[in-house]
Amino acid sequence: xxxxxxxxxxxxxxxxxxxxxxxxxxxxxxxxxxxxxxxxxxxxxxxxxxxxxxxxxxxxxxxxxxxxxxxxxxxxxxxxxxxxxxxxxxxxxxxxxxxxxxxxxxxxxxxxxxxxxxxxxxxxxxxxxxxxxxxxxxxxxxxxxxxxxxxxxxxxxxxxxxxxxxxxxxxxxxxxxxxxxxxxxxxxxxxxxxxxxxxxxxxxxxxxxxxxxxxxxxxxxxxxxxxxxxxxxxxxxxxxxxxxxxxxxxxxxxxxxxxxxxxxxxxxxxxxxxxxxxxxxxxxxxxxxxxxxxxxxxxxxxxxxxxxxxxxxxxxxxxxxxxxxxxxxxxxxxxxxxxxxxxxxxxxxxxxxxxxxxxxxxxxxxxxxxxxxxxxxxxxxxxxxxxxxxxxxxxxxxxxxxxxxxxxxxxxxxxxxxxxxxxxxxxxxxxxxxxxxxxxxxxxxxxxxxxxxxxxxxxxxxxxxxxxxxxxxxxxxxxxxxxxxxxxxxxxxxxxxxxxxxxxxxxxxxxxxxxxxxxxxxxxxxxxxxxxxxxxxxxxxxxxxxxxxxxxxxxxxxxxxxxxxxxxxxxxxxxxxxxxxxxxxxxxxxxxxxxxxx
RNA sequence: GCGCCUGUAGCUCAGUUGGAUAGAGCGUUGGUCUACGAAACCAAAGGCCGGAGGUUCGAAUCCUCUCAGGCGCACCA
Numbered sequence: 001x002x003x004x005x006x007x008x009x010x011x012x013x014x015x016x017x018x019x020x021x022x023x024x025x026x027x028x029x030x031x032x033x034x035x036x037x038x039x040x041x042x043x044x045x046x047x048x049x050x051x052x053x054x055x056x057x058x059x060x061x062x063x064x065x066x067x068x069x070x071x072x073x074x075x076x077x078x079x080x081x082x083x084x085x086x087x088x089x090x091x092x093x094x095x096x097x098x099x100x101x102x103x104x105x106x107x108x109x110x111x112x113x114x115x116x117x118x119x120x121x122x123x124x125x126x127x128x129x130x131x132x133x134x135x136x137x138x139x140x141x142x143x144x145x146x147x148x149x150x151x152x153x154x155x156x157x158x159x160x161x162x163x164x165x166x167x168x169x170x171x172x173x174x175x176x177x178x179x180x181x182x183x184x185x186x187x188x189x190x191x192x193x194x195x196x197x198x199x200x201x202x203x204x205x206x207x208x209x210x211x212x213x214x215x216x217x218x219x220x221x222x223x224x225x226x227x228x229x230x231x232x233x234x235x236x237x238x239x240x241x242x243x244x245x246x247x248x249x250x251x252x253x254x255x256x257x258x259x260x261x262x263x264x265x266x267x268x269x270x271x272x273x274x275x276x277x278x279x280x281x282x283x284x285x286x287x288x289x290x291x292x293x294x295x296x297x298x299x300x301x302x303x304x305x306x307x308x309x310x311x312x313x314x315x316x317x318x319x320x321x322x323x324x325x326x327x328x329x330x331x332x333x334x335x336x337x338x339x340x341x342x343x344x345x346x347x348x349x350x351x352x353x354x355x356x357x358x359x360x361x362x363x364x365x366x367x368x369x370x371x372x373x374x375x376x377x378x379x380x381x382x383x384x385x386x387x388x389x390x391x392x393x394x395x396x397x398x399x400x401x402x403x404x405x406x407x408x409x410x411x412x413x414x415x416x417x418x419x420x421x422x423x424x425x426x427x428x429x430x431x432x433x434x435x436x437x438x439x440x441x442x443x444x445x446x447x448x449x450x451x452x453x454x455x456x457x458x459x460x461x462x463x464x465x466x467x468x469x470x471x472x473x474x475x476x477x478x479x480x481x482x483x484x485x486x487x488x489x490x491x492x493x494x495x496x497x498x499x500x501x502x503x504x505x506x507x508x509x510x511x512x513x514x515x516x517x518x519x520x521x522x523x524x525x526x527x528x529x530x531x532x533x534x535x536x537x538x539x540x541x542x543x544x545x546x547x548x549x550x551x552x553x554x555x556x557x558x559x560x561x562x563x564x565x566x567x568x569x570x571x572x573x574x575x576x577x578x579x580x581x582x583x584x585x586x587x588x589x590x591x592x593x594x595x596x597x598x
Numbered sequence: 599g600c601g602c603c604u605g606u607a608g609c610u611c612a613g614u615u616g617g618a619u620a621g622a623g624c625g626u627u628g629g630u631c632u633a634c635g636a637a638a639c640c641a642a643a644g645g646c647c648g649g650a651g652g653u654u655c656g657a658a659u660c661c662u663c664u665c666a667g668g669c670g671c672a673c674c675a
Contacts, residue, residue: 032618041617044655054655082618083655128675170675335673346601346671353673360675388602389670414603415669456611459603461668463610472610474637475624483637491634543612546622557630557639576634598637 001098001523002038002074002090003027009071010042013064021049027088029520036077036087037520043084054084062086095510098523099571100503102578109578110525110585112155112533118377119157122148125294125382126163129286130174131429132201133293135453135464136384136416138437142453142591143413144382145299146538149589154533159302159376163367166283167307168360173197173430175279176265181206182278183221190225193265199432205282217274224274227266293438297446298591305370307363316358316366319401320351323365328400338365343396343405361390365397372402380409380536385461388412411536413458419465435466444473447592451478454590455542477546481583482595484549488580489596491561492573499562501574506567514555518575521551525582538590545586552579 010025023046027038043057050057058080065071065078065086074094079087102109124144125137133141144160151158165171177196181203184190192198265271287304294300310316320336323329329338329351336352338361351362371379379398383390391410398408418425418435427434440449443466452469455477456462503509510516525544532540561572584594 028617030618031620035618039618041656044617047655085618165675168675333673337673350673355673357673359673363675385603385669387670387675389672390675391602412602412669417668460611461604468610472624477623479637480623483635487635487638489635494634539612543622546612550622553638554640556634560634562634597635 001101002071002088002094003527005068005070005074006040006065009065009068010061013061017050019046019050023049029524030087035081035085036079036089037516038088038090039081040086040088041084043086047084055080058084058086090516092507092510093505095516095519096503096505096571099510099519099574099578102522103501103503103574107581107585109581110529111153112526112530114157115155116157119375120151120159120378120380121161121371121374121376122151122158122380123161123163123371123382125299126165127290128165128170128174128429129283129290130170130197131199131286131432132434133290133437134416134427134429134434135418135437135440136427136434138297138440138449139416139453139458139462140382140384140413141294141297141299141437142450143458143538146450146454146541146590147382147536149591150529150533150538150541153585153589154529156533160300161303161305161371162301164287164304164306164308166287167311167363171279171283172275174202174282175275177202178206178209178282179217179221179275179278182210183218183225185210186215186218186222188218188222188225190221195430197430197432199429201432205285206278208285209278209281217277220268220270220274223268224265224271297437297441298450305367307367310363310366310370311358315370316363319366319369320358320362323351323400326400338393338397338400340393340396340400343399345392345396349393361393361397364394365401368394368398368408369401372398372407377407378409379407380411382411382413382458385412385414411458414461416462416464419463419468424463435464440464440466440469443470444476447478447482448473448476450591451476451481451542455539457537457539477542478592479598480553481545481549481587482592482598484552485580485583485587485594486596486598487556488552488576488583491576492580494562495573496562499569499573501577502570503574504567504570508565508568509571511568512559514551514558515572515575518551518555518579521548522575522578522582525585541586541589545583545590548579548583548586552583 006027007025011022014022023042025040025042027040030036030039043054043061047054047057062078062080065075074091074097075088076091077087077089079089081087122144124147125133125141127133127137148158148160173193173196177192177198180190180192180196185203185206192202265275291304320329323338324331324336328342329336331337334354335350337348338351340349341347349361350359351365352358368379381394391412395408395410399405402408416427418427418433425433437449444452453462510519525548528540528544532538532544555575559572561569561576563569564572587594
C-alpha cells in the first residue's frame with residue numbers, strides 16, 4: 001500500500017544522499033480536507049539534520065516520489081504546502097488496489113505476522129478469593145482480556161494467567177469470618193472478627209457449607225465463642241447472625257499487638273481444624289464463582305496458579321536459598337533480605353521475616369520464577385494503582401532471576417471509584433461495600449459493560465455510578481458499532497442472486513467521498529492494531545470501531561448498494577463485506593458480540 | 599516530604615514518541631424515513647487543552663515551576 005511504498009522511496013533517497021539516519025515518514029490523515037487524503041511533515045522534520053530548507057527538500061522528495069511508478073499511479077496530486085508539507089491526493093487506482101487487497105485478505109485482514117518468540121505471559125485480575133469480583137476487578141478483567149486478544153491478533157504468542165492469592169492473613173480472616181457466620185447460624189455468639197469480612201455473601205457461603213456438613217464444627221466453634229475476649233470492641237452483637245455496621249469496623253487497630261490477626265481466637269486444634277476447613281472450602285467456592293462469572297464475562301484464563309502451592313511444594317524455600325547462594329540475598333537482623341537496590345529499587349526488601357515467615361514478596365518471587373521456568377520470556381503484569389509502590393522491587397527481583405533487564409513489564413491501571421448520588425466512595429471487599437461485576441452485568445449486559453470498561457484508557461481513574469450506567473445503557477456507543485454490523489448483515493441478506501462483491505476498475509467505482517473515507521478508514525486498520533498493541537491500549541480499538549461505524553453509517557446514508565450499476569454495486573458490496581469483517585474483528589477484540597440483527 | 603497517574607466542550611472521555619483551523623458520545627436547539635434496518639443521518643451552539651514560563655518554523659503533546667484531585671512510599675497482602 002501507499003504508506004509503505006512512500007517510506008521505501010524515502011529510505012532509498014536517504015541512502016542516496018548518504019544521511020546517517022533514515023527519516024521515518026508517517027503519512028497522516030490531515031484534518032483539513034483541502035490538504036488531500038494523506039500528508040507528511042517529513043521534510044520539516046529532517047530539515048535540520050539535512051541542513052537544507054524544508055521547502056527545498058519537499059521539492060526533491062516530490063520528484064523522487066513521482067519518479068516511482070507505484071506512487072505515481074496511486075497519486076492524483078502531490079502538492080507542497082505551507083512550510084514544507086507534502087499533501088497526497090489519491091487516485092482512483094489507489095482505492096481500487098487497496099480495496100482489492102483488503103478483500104483478498106479475508107478474515108485475517110489486520111492480523112500481524114505471527115511471532116513464536118518471545119513467549120509472553122500476561123497476568124491479570126489475580127485477587128484474593130475472599131469476595132465477589134467487583135467492578136474494579138471487572139475493569140482489569142476487561143482490560144486484560146482485550147489486551148490479550150489484541151496482542152495475539154497483532155502476532156504475539158501470549159498465555160494468560162490468574163494468580164490466586166489464597167494464602168496468608170487475608171485468607172485466614174476470611175476463613176474465620178465464614179466460620180463465625182456458620183456458628184451464628186446455630187445461634188452461637190461468635191462474632192465476625194474485627195478485621196473480618198462483613199459482606200452478605202459470607203453468610204451465603206456459610207449456609208452452603210452448613211447444608212453440606214451439618215453441625216460438624218458447631219461444637220468446636222461454640223467453644224471458641226466462649227473463650228473469645230470481647231474487650232468492648234465494636235462488631236460484637238449478642239444474639240448471633242446480625243449485621244454489623246460496616247463503618248464501625250476499625251481494622252487499623254491492633255495491628256501491632258496481633259500481627260497475624262489470629263490471637264483473639266483461642267489456640268485449640270479443633271478450632272484450628274474448623275477454621276482451616278472453612279478457609280479452604282470457602283476459597284474453593286469463591287474461586288468457582290469467580291471462574292464462572294469471568295467466563296460469563298467472556299474472560300477465560302489459560303492458567304490459574306495457586307499461591308498456597310508455592311508454600312506447600314517448597315519452591316518458595318528453594319528460590320530463597322538460590323538467591324542466598326547467588327549472593328543476591330543476605331541475612332541481617334535475623335531476616336533474609338533481597339538486594340533489590342542493585343537493580344534500581346530504593347531499598348532492599350525482606351524475603352523472610354524475623355519470625356521466620358516468608359513475605360508476600362518472597363512468594364511472588366517464587367511465582368515469577370515458575371513463570372520463567374515454564375519458558376516465558378516476557379512477563380506482563382496488570383496491577384491496580386494501589387500496588388505501584390511494589391513495582392520497583394518486583395522488577396528488580398525478576399531481573400535478578402532472569403538475568404535480563406526488562407523481562408517484567410508492569411502495567412498500572414487506575415482505580416474505579418464507586419459513585420453514589422454524586423458521593424465518592426472507595427470500594428472495599430472487607431467492608432462489603434462494592435458494586436459487583438455481576439450486578440453491573442445484570443444491569444446493562446456484558447456487551448455494554450465490557451465496552452464501557454475498556455473504552456477508557458487504563459491510565460484514567462473511572463467513576464462508576466450504577467444508577468447512571470443503568471439509565472444511560474441505551475446510549476452506550478457499543479450499540480452504535482453493533483448496529484453498523486447488523487445493518488451490513490441485513491444488506492447482505494437482501495443481496496439478489498448473482499450479485500457478487502468485487503473491485504472492478506471503472507469511473508463509477510469509489511467515486512463518492514463517503515466511499516473514499518470508508519476505504520481509507522479500513523486501510524488504516526492494520527496500523528491501528530499494531531499501534532494499540534504496542535501501546536497496550538485496547539481502548540484505541542474501541543475508538544477506531546466507533547469511527548469506522550460512523551464512516552459506514554454516513555456511507556450507508558448516501559450510497560445504495562443494491563439496485564445500482566453492476567460495477568458500483570460490486571465495489572460497494574465489497575466495501576460492506578470488508579467493513580463487516582473489520583467491525584466484527586474490533587468487537588471481538590473487545591470481547592463484545594457482533595450481532596447479525598438486533 | 600518523596601514517587602506514580604490524572605486535569606481537554608455543561609457531563610463522560612478520545613487525541614500525548616511535536617504538525618496545518620483541537621475531536622466524539624451524551625445533553626441543548628433545529629432539520630431528515632414512498633428504495634438495502636431512523637439503535638441512523640445532517641446542521642447549529644458550546645473551548646485561554648488547570649495556570650505561568652521555556653524549547654522551535656510549529657506545543658494539548660517535550661522541559662521547568664505552580665495549583666487541584668487520586669494512589670502509593672512495611673519484616674501487610
